[in-house]
Amino acid sequence: MTKTHVTTTINGDVTEFLCEPGDTLLDVLRNELQLMGTKEGCSSGDCGACSVTVNDRLVCSCLVLGVEAEGAEIGTIEGIADNDKLHVLQEKFLEHAALQCGICTPGLIVSAKALLDENPSPTEDETRYWLAGNLCRCTGYDKVIRAVLDAAETMREGA
Amino acid sequence: MVSVVYEAPDTIEGAVTLLAGSDIPANVLAGGTDLIIQTRASRDAERLLVDVKKIPGMSDANLVDGALELGPSMSCAEFTARENIRAVYPGLVEAASLIGSTQVQGRASVGGNLCNSSPAADTIPALIVNSAECVIVGPGGERTVAVEDFVTGVGANCMEKGELLKLIRVPAPEANTQDAYLRFIPRTEMDIAVAGAGVSITLDDKGNCTAAKVAIGAVAPTAILVPAAAEALIGTDLNDDVLQVAADAATEASSPITDRRGTIEFRRHVVGVLVKRAIKIAADRVKGVRT
Numbered sequence: 074m075t076k077t078h079v080t081t082t083i084n085g086d087v088t089e090f091l092c093e094p095g096d097t098l099l100d101v102l103r104n105e106l107q108l109m110g111t112k113e114g115c116s117s118g119d120c121g122a123c124s125v126t127v128n129d130r131l132v133c134s135c136l137v138l139g140v141e142a143e144g145a146e147i148g149t150i151e152g153i154a155d156n157d158k159l160h161v162l163q164e165k166f167l168e169h170a171a172l173q174c175g176i177c178t179p180g181l182i183v184s185a186k187a188l189l190d191e192n193p194s195p196t197e198d199e200t201r202y203w204l205a206g207n208l209c210r211c212t213g214y215d216k217v218i219r220a221v222l223d224a225a226e227t228m229r230e231g232a
Numbered sequence: 233m234v235s236v237v238y239e240a241p242d243t244i245e246g247a248v249t250l251l252a253g254s255d256i257p258a259n260v261l262a263g264g265t266d267l268i269i270q271t272r273a274s275r276d277a278e279r280l281l282v283d284v285k286k287i288p289g290m291s292d293a294n295l296v297d298g299a300l301e302l303g304p305s306m307s308c309a310e311f312t313a314r315e316n317i318r319a320v321y322p323g324l325v326e327a328a329s330l331i332g333s334t335q336v337q338g339r340a341s342v343g344g345n346l347c348n349s350s351p352a353a354d355t356i357p358a359l360i361v362n363s364a365e366c367v368i369v370g371p372g373g374e375r376t377v378a379v380e381d382f383v384t385g386v387g388a389n390c391m392e393k394g395e396l397l398k399l400i401r402v403p404a405p406e407a408n409t410q411d412a413y414l415r416f417i418p419r420t421e422m423d424i425a426v427a428g429a430g431v432s433i434t435l436d437d438k439g440n441c442t443a444a445k446v447a448i449g450a451v452a453p454t455a456i457l458v459p460a461a462a463e464a465l466i467g468t469d470l471n472d473d474v475l476q477v478a479a480d481a482a483t484e485a486s487s488p489i490t491d492r493r494g495t496i497e498f499r500r501h502v503v504g505v506l507v508k509r510a511i512k513i514a515a516d517r518v519k520g521v522r523t
Contacts, residue, residue, distance in 0.1 A: 077238070094281075095236030097268070117269050119422075121335055130309060130338040136268050137339065138261075140238045141283065184334065205421035206333020 081142040083108070084152025092139035099123045101139035102149060110150035110179045114208070121207035124180035124187075125149050131187040133206075150179035153186060161231075162186055162224045169220035173211035181207045185221045193229055197222060234274045240283040244369055244398060247282050252371040252394025254280045260396055261285075262305035263339035265332065266348045284396065291341075293317060298404030304343020304397045309334075311342060321402065322517060323411030323430060323510075327358035330415060333422055343397050349383045349454075350424075356383065356455040357430030357447035358413040364402040370395035380447070383454040406443065409434040410517035412510040415450070416502045418493060425450040426494040429482065429506035433465070433514040441465045441515075446478060451486035451503045458485045461507060470515055478511065479504030 076091040083106070090105045099116070102108045102125070114122030116135045123134040126148035127141075153160045162182050165171070172178045181204065188195055188203045195203065200221050201214070209217060237256070241247045251258050258280040259267055271279055284290045284305050291306040293314060300317060308328045311317065318325040331340050331354055345355045346366070359379040366377045371394045379400075383389050391397070405411070413430045417423035428449035434442050446461035460481035468474040488499035516522040 093236070094238035095234065095271070116272075118265055118332070118336055121333065124335055127338070130307065131335050132338040133335045136263075136265050136336075138236075138238065138264065138268065138281075138283075140240075141264075141285075143240075187334075202421055203334050206335045 077140050079140055079143045081145055081147055083147045084149060090139070094138065094140050096139040097135050098125065098127075098137040098139050098142055098147070099134040101142070102134060105139075108149055108151055112176050112179055114176065114180075119206075119208070120177070120180075121184060121204075122177055122180040124183045124207065126183065126187055129187075129190075131184055148183070150183050153182055160186070161227050162189070162221065165220040165224040165227070166217075169216045169223065171212060171216040171220040177207055177209040177211075181209065181217060185224070188221070189225055189228060193225060193232070195222070195225060234271055234276050235278045236271065237278060237280045238283065239280065240286045242286050242288070244287055244396065247284055247287060247396050248369060248371060248394055250280065250282050251396060256280055258282060258393075260347065262290075262341045262344040262347075263307060264344075265336050265340040266344065289399075295320065300400075300402040302342060302400040302402065304346070304400055305341045306343075307338055308332075308340050308342065309337040312337070320405065321358075321362055321411055322523065323413040323432070323514065324355065324358040324362055324402070327354040327413040327415075327428075327430065330354045330413075330425075343400060346379065346382065346400070347389060347391070347397055349385075349387050349389045351386055351453055351455070352425040352428070352450040353383075353455065354413065354415060354425055354428060354449070357428050357449040358411065359400070359402070359430075360447040360455060360457055361411055361430040361432040361445040362402045362405070363445070364400055366397055367399040367401060368395050369398045374398070376401075380455075380457050386453050405432070406434050408436070408518050409443070410514045412513035412517065414506045414510045414513070416494075416506060424493070427451050427486075427488070427499050427503040427506055428455075429503060429510045430455075431507065431510040431514050433470075433511060433518060435515060435518045438469075439515075439519065440469050441467065444511075446482060446507055446511075448482050448486060448503050448507065451488040451499050453487075456485060458482050458507075460485065465511065470511060475508040475511055479508045482507040
């Protein structure tokens with residue numbers, strides 16, 4: 074099987090890669106592009122560890138084919154911080170100790186940022202529903218929710 | 233490992249030619265939330281995936297003279313964000329919003345939910361009560377099939393080799409008509425219906441029911457219409473006794489299985505409860521006391 078050439082934009086940078094047509098976007102990010110921040114959890118769209126945005130829409134990268142990235146704009150955890158300056162969400166996750174093992178964290182941050190981009194003032198309920206597709210086996214979620222709501226407040230004040 | 237052949241034609245004709253001419257198993261790829269998992273688990277040596285999202289119109293939704301023309305591959309996230317569509321078919325939009333997580337919503341589509349043809353598909357009872365039709369195109373031309381006739385069994389539908397779901401057409405509701413969809417899941421989010429109920433209710437200005445449709449999901453091999461439930465409602469003021477008759481009719485029409493998420497007895501009971509509650513929601517919507 075010949076590999077397919079794909080041109081896409083990842084975190085604002087035009088990026089080219091070769092992939093098998095059956096490779097997922099998750100495979101491509103981790104194995105071809107060495108963008109290891111996006112994690113593989115279930116590979117069936119249940120856990121959200123591989124969350125990325127495609128054309129500003131939150132998706133599981135394990136349920137997108139790499140070839141579908143042609144011409145699209147992809148956003149991953151590597152594009153969240155501004156060089157050495159952490160995003161408010163990242164700071165708040167640290168401050169609230171909203172992570173333990175860390176496997177779910179990139180997905181949670183990418184999902185939470187997508188929420189706040191769409192709704193800068195989410196309620197706790199809205200936040201819990203939005204993040205229901207991001208499974209975490211360590212924190213019990215409460216610290217995650219506090220961190221996201223605190224980040225939202227900080228971002229509103231800074232806006 | 234299955235070897236995937238990927239094509240992304242930009243015309244309906246191109247997609248039909250690829251699907252009809254393929255000598256390996258071929259599937260239409262929309263959001264892929266079911267298909268990519270099924271493909272990965274497949275024992276086929278090769279599979280052709282025909283991505284239809286680059287075909288103009290396949291991911292659009294338009295209200296034309298009050299009727300909905302829905303491109304089958306539009307993501308649920310985009311579909312449920314259309315307030316003008318929610319205003320006309322709140323139950324259908326509700327059903328679409330229940331599918332999977334935020335991430336799954338970003339890819340999954342109403343057309344995909346229909347073509348995957350799961351007994352528990354949330355949008356199918358909601359489409360059925362809205363008298364929705366599937367416009368299917370294939371090598372022999374175009375045909376239209378009512379959604380209630382589209383699914384033929386568990387994971388099976390009436391689509392022949394080379395055929396493609398081109399459009400979901402939902403007629404404009406009659407005046408004073410509203411829909412509703414409810415499902416039961418053991419959790420609050422991220423689950424698959426144990427039982428589901430879609431209803432459409434038309435009231436006259438005195439609050440009496442003049443037309444109704446009731447469809448139930450996840451309690452039979454396919455979602456089914458329950459005409460006996462609708463008949464019990466027509467000509468009444470939807471009092472509690474009437475709602476119980478409709479609920480009993482739904483229970484009677486169901487033929488569920490026992491699995492890890494619910495027993496036969498539980499599903500038969502709950503589907504009746506959901507029918508009653510959905511009727512009340514739809515009737516309240518007609519009366520304007522809820523959205």
